[in-house]
Amino acid sequence: MAATKIHAIYTDDDLLMQAVKQTRAANYHISEVFTPFPVHGLDHAVGLAPTRIAITSFLYGLVGLSVAVAMMNFMMIHDWPQNIGGKPSFTYYQNMPAFIPIMFELTVFFAGHLMVITFYMRSKLWPFKKAENPDVRTTDDHFLMEVDADNHDVEKLTKFLYDTGASEISLIENEQDH
Amino acid sequence: MSSHYEAPIREPLVLGEKSYHDISVDVGAPVLGKANKSWWIVFTIALVAFLWGLGCIIYTISTGIGVWGLNKTIGWAWDITNFVWWVGIGHAGTLISAVLLLFRQKWRMAVNRSAEAMTIFAVVQAGLFPIIHMGRPWLAYWVLPIPNQFGSLWVNFNSPLLWDVFAISTYLSISLVFWWTGLLPDFAMIRDRTKSPFQKKIYGILSFGWSGRVKDWQRFEEVSLVLAGLATPLVLSVHTIVSFDFATSVVPGWHSTIFPPYFVAGAIFSGFAMVQTLLIIMRKVSNLENYITVLHIEYMNKVILLTGGIVTVAYITEYFIGWYSGIPYENYTYLSFGAATGPYWWAFWALITCNLIVPLSLWVKKLRRNIMWTFFVALVINIGMWFERFDIIVVDLSKDRLTSSWTMFQPTFVDIGTFMGTIGFFFVLFLLYARTFPVIAQAEVKTILKSSGESFKKLRAEHGDDASHVQTIEEYPADAGPSANVEGKHFKSVFDDSTEEDSEKNQVDFEQYRGKIDNLLSGIGTFDPAVHKQDDLKKISGVGPVMEQKLHQLGIFTFEQVSRMTDREYDLLDEIISEFPGRAKRDDWAGQALTLKNKN
Structure with missing residues (x-):
């Protein structure tokens, strides 16, 4: 496990983007980047795979739709069919026009909430979770790039990071894994 | 860009x-x-x-x-x-x-x-x-x-x-x-x-x-x-x-x-x-x-x-x-x-x-x-x-x-x-x-x-669409202090009451004393504008505008920092700023700063 890391702080998003590209081109490994706002194209520059969270949302939506259909089919068609305002209740299909609003609402309800819960779980966000940004300024106007320093000459790496425009460079040892 | x-x-x-x-x-x-x-x-x-x-x-x-x-x-x-x-x-x-x-x-x-x-x-x-x-x-x-208790009479989904x-x-x-x-x-x-x-x-x-x-x-x-x-x-x-x-x-x-x-x-x-x-x-x-x-x-x-x-x-x-x-x-x-x-x-x-x-x-x-x-x-x-x-x-x-x-x-x-x-x-x-x-x-x-x-639109209007948007970094105080001090705007006020020439004259030679400044700051702590607030050091008797400016150049901005000064720091300070040897100790800056700090 990587034990030695270097935290390089930048004061500008364009500078950070440039530094990320240079660092990756020089075959150093960027283990994390903390930014105060979404920097356009940074995920791509760091080499992250695209997120699949939208796909989960679609699947959750299908679940919601199925729940709505199953629920109303059971309640209105099978368990207790009623003649309400002459609307046909013999089959689900015949009564369906009246069920469309709730089919839609439940699709959205499941797709939205379950996706957000998935996001919170995957990104480890919940009440009483301790923040893990190493420097408080990274939620304000500073950008922090964490580079693995194992198997690298720290002096050389520091010099390299300095040349990429880092305004602050610190060596972090024995960082706990999380 | x-x-x-x-x-x-x-x-x-x-x-x-x-x-x-x-x-x-x-x-x-x-x-x-x-x-x-x-x-x-x-x-x-x-x-x-x-x-x-x-x-x-x-x-x-x-x-x-x-x-x-x-x-x-x-x-x-x-x-x-x-x-x-x-x-x-x-x-x-x-x-x-x-x-x-x-x-x-x-x-x-x-x-x-x-x-x-x-x-x-x-x-x-x-x-x-x-x-x-x-x-x-x-x-x-x-x-x-x-x-429910009514034989499971459901709500009306047609309504x-x-x-x-x-x-x-x-x-x-x-x-x-x-x-x-x-x-x-x-x-x-x-x-x-x-x-x-x-x-x-x-x-x-x-x-x-x-x-x-x-x-x-x-x-x-x-x-x-x-x-x-x-x-x-x-x-x-x-x-x-x-x-x-x-x-x-x-x-x-x-x-x-x-x-x-x-x-x-x-x-x-x-x-x-x-x-x-x-x-x-x-x-x-x-x-x-x-x-x-x-x-x-x-x-x-x-x-x-x-x-x-x-x-x-x-x-x-x-x-x-x-x-x-x-x-x-x-x-x-x-x-x-x-x-x-x-x-x-x-x-x-x-x-x-x-x-x-x-x-x-x-x-x-x-x-x-x-x-x-x-x-x-x-x-x-x-x-x-x-x-x-x-x-x-x-x-x-x-x-x-x-x-x-x-x-x-x-x-x-x-x-x-x-x-x-x-x-x-x-x-x-x-x-x-x-x-x-x-x-x-x-x-x-x-x-x-x-x-x-x-301001960025103005920048582009004046310097063309390809003007760099990277914030201008004014290295200050040189590279001796914490880099959080880099942004020029935090310190603009420091120079307000002195002209360019004055500040030129008052510059502390950082390169020469770099090690000592680091040593001094390690004893009293660094200043981070993101979390600390700058104090008016002139309130300490014996510190005038010129001295305050010099202290700022060293990276000393708060009463807290001054209050941590001991004999060792006084000596270091005297070596870096050689004009008034022994002054800081004589006036007991640390004691004064402690009182002022607690008053805040």
């Missing part, structure tokens, strides 16, 4: 010379500072109205719905009027945050947070009315499809009123998570900026431990986009379903097929009017004029013009169809000759004046950009849209098919008190929000700063 290019013809959305840090400071200020007097006055008024409304609600529930002015003919009146009015107001927030996100409108970023807050608070008010109207609100859970239950609860809860997810980075900013341990703890909990990792941001943006995609049809469905409450009935004036699109347009129309009302006050009170600019107000006025136009066309259509159908009952609907000249003529003309005529003034660019006029028009529209719902409900019911049951509606003090109470409740929530929440989505505003900020 050209990626920040935006057509120069577009007006800037962030005014003034703002840096990313300035945005954090400006957005955090209302939360980190103290409430002013006007806030307390408005809050007290709102709270009194809320408590009055609460009393009326308790009276209604304990006595029965008979305390309202309802009668046999008019069985729905202010309660449903208020319900539809509040739901409608909510729509603007979702429109701004969802629809404008899909359209990539940058101006939404300064207003979406407050608009969404308004949505949630308005939907809370709306939800109160059906629950109170149930008469026995403790049985409100009966609207849920749960097994628009049940669709409402699902639509409103989905809308409220989806709006809430959309809002909260967007709030996480901003809560994190407050958490990391506040000095109070209590606030740090609270905002630490609220921010869910947001750290701003690149992967988190990637998911955050995707989640926002998908939620916007879901919320857009959702918001259209909600008011569509609300309009079904009327459109699926057989009451003349209600069973109208144009209700769904017309209600949605009306909802956005009234919602934007309420956003204008709130934001015009808030930008002033919270000093956010640089973020919520006249341009934002003009954009919102254009949306009001568009939706107001749709509503106007719908009114004219209703009026025409009522006449063209030739059905006598249609001559008593809320948009008909009968209504215009009948006993509710004042309600009819209030609707026409407020929603049709007054908003037309916004076609004039001067008026559209006039803040006072906008505020006035917004208030008028709020009133007009309330009358629209009142007219649809009460005027249509007042003259039904049976002439003998024609009657008028007379509200009681409970009707009025409950409505006023919800307005009070709404403002209580909004005022609390304005003091405790980051009212501008600062993380998002930071993403558009370089493309739409005034």
Whole structure:
């Protein structure tokens, strides 16, 4: 496990983007980047795979739709069919026009909430979770790039990071894994 | 870099010379500072109205719905009027945050947070009315499809009123998570900026431990986009379903097929009017004029013009169809000759004046950009849209098919008190929000700063579109101090009282003493402008402006740092600044600084 890391702080998003590209081109490994706002194209520059969270949302939506259909089919068609305002209740299909609003609402309800819960779980966000940004300024106007320093000459790496425009460079040892 | 290019013809959305840090400071200020007097006055008024409304609600529930002015003919009146009015107001927030996100409108970023807050608070008010109207609100859970003691008699899924239950609860809860997810980075900013341990703890909990990792941001943006995609049809469905409450009935004036699109347009129309009302006050009170600019107000006025136009066309259509159908009952609907000249003529003309005529003034660019006029028009529209719902409900019911049951509606003090109470409740929530929440989505505003900020636009105008946007780094104090001191602007004031030449002369030779300065700072601690506040070192007797300047150059800014000085630091200081050897020790700077520090 990587034990030695270097935290390089930048004061500008364009500078950070440039530094990320240079660092990756020089075959150093960027283990994390903390930014105060979404920097356009940074995920791509760091080499992250695209997120699949939208796909989960679609699947959750299908679940919601199925729940709505199953629920109303059971309640209105099978368990207790009623003649309400002459609307046909013999089959689900015949009564369906009246069920469309709730089919839609439940699709959205499941797709939205379950996706957000998935996001919170995957990104480890919940009440009483301790923040893990190493420097408080990274939620304000500073950008922090964490580079693995194992198997690298720290002096050389520091010099390299300095040349990429880092305004602050610190060596972090024995960082706990999380 | 050209990626920040935006057509120069577009007006800037962030005014003034703002840096990313300035945005954090400006957005955090209302939360980190103290409430002013006007806030307390408005809050007290709102709270009194809320408590009055609460009393009326308790009276209604304990006595029965008979305390309202309802009668046999008019069985729905202010309660449903208020319900539809509040739901409608909510729509603007979702429109701004969802629809404008899909359209990539940058101006939404300064207003979406407050608009969404308004949505949630308005939907809370709306939800109160059906629950109170149930008469026995403790049985409100009966609207849920749960097994029950009546042989499992299920709720009626054919009924628009049940669709409402699902639509409103989905809308409220989806709006809430959309809002909260967007709030996480901003809560994190407050958490990391506040000095109070209590606030740090609270905002630490609220921010869910947001750290701003690149992967988190990637998911955050995707989640926002998908939620916007879901919320857009959702918001259209909600008011569509609300309009079904009327459109699926057989009451003349209600069973109208144009209700769904017309209600949605009306909802956005009234919602934007309420956003204008709130934001015009808030930008002033919270000093956010640089973020919520006249341009934002003009954009919102254009949306009001568009939706107001749709509503106007719908009114004219209703009026025409009522006449063209030739059905006598249609001559008593809320948009008909009968209504215009009948006993509710004042309600009819209030609707026409407020929603049709007054908003037309916004076609004039001067008026559209006039803040006072906008505020006035917004208030008028709020009133007009309330009358629209009142007219649809009460005027249509007042003259039904049976002439003998024609009657008028007379509200009681409970009707009025409950409505006023919800307005009070709404403002209580909004005022609390304005003091405790980051009212501008600062993380998002930071993403558009370089493309739409005034100073960056100026930079491009002067130096060409390829000018570098990397903030100029003034290395200061050389590279001896902590690099947090880099940004030139934090220290501008230091040199205010001395000319360029003076400061040249007073320069401490950093290279020569570099090791010693580091040694000195390691003993007394470094200064970080992000978390520390600079003290006026001149208060220490023996420190004049020149000495203070030198101390600043060394990276000493606070009493705390000076108070930690011991003999070792005094000696180091004497070696670096050789002009007054022994002075610091003789005057006991550390002791003085300790007293001053404790006084602060």
